[in-house]
Amino acid sequence: MEAVIVEFEVGKDAVEACVAALQELTDSLVAKQNAYHGHTLLVEHDAGVVANVMLWDKASDFIHFRDANRSTIGAAIGHFGPKPRFFDVAREFKSAG
Numbered sequence: 001m002e003a004v005i006v007e008f009e010v011g012k013d014a015v016e017a018c019v020a021a022l023q024e025l026t027d028s029l030v031a032k033q034n035a036y037h038g039h040t041l042l043v044e045h046d047a048g049v050v051a052n053v054m055l056w057d058k059a060s061d062f063i064h065f066r067d068a069n070r071s072t073i074g075a076a077i078g079h080f081g082p083k084p085r086f087f088d089v090a091r092e093f094k095s096a097g
Contacts, residue, residue, distance in 0.1 A: 001037060002059045003087040008080045011048040018050045018080045019043065025076045029069060030054075035061035050080075059086040 010018045019041055030036055037055040044051075056062045066073060066084075 001055050001057060001089045002062075003089055004054045004056055004059055004062045005085045005087065006052045006054070007083045007085070008050040008052075008077075009048065009083075010050060010080050012045065013048070014080070015043055015045060015048055015050055018077070021077050021080070022050070022052050025073065029072060030065075033061070033065055035065070055089070062086075 008018050022041060026039060030039075035057040037057070039052055039054040042051040042053060043049070054062065062084075
């Protein structure tokens with residue numbers, strides 16, 4: 001699996017709108033992709049930053065999905081100024097409980 005982290009520097013007043021738009025886009029489109037394994041939305045309220053941490057089979061699966069759906073994704077979240085980053089998952093640590 002590979003992690004795709006998309007960061008949004010939206011300002012304090014737009015954090016909740018960004019989170020809502022990301023969740024709506026995920027529910028309506030992203031979650032239906034076979035190569036997608038889930039996401040976590042992180043928020044730094046004081047800085048007005050949102051990070052969408054997604055797990056995909058491969059980063060290239062995300063890129064292909066993004067490029068094929070550019071107009072839908074752009075209309076939903078493009079105005080928030082997404083900045084994608086791509087990571088390999090080196091290790092996962094889970095709680096024993």
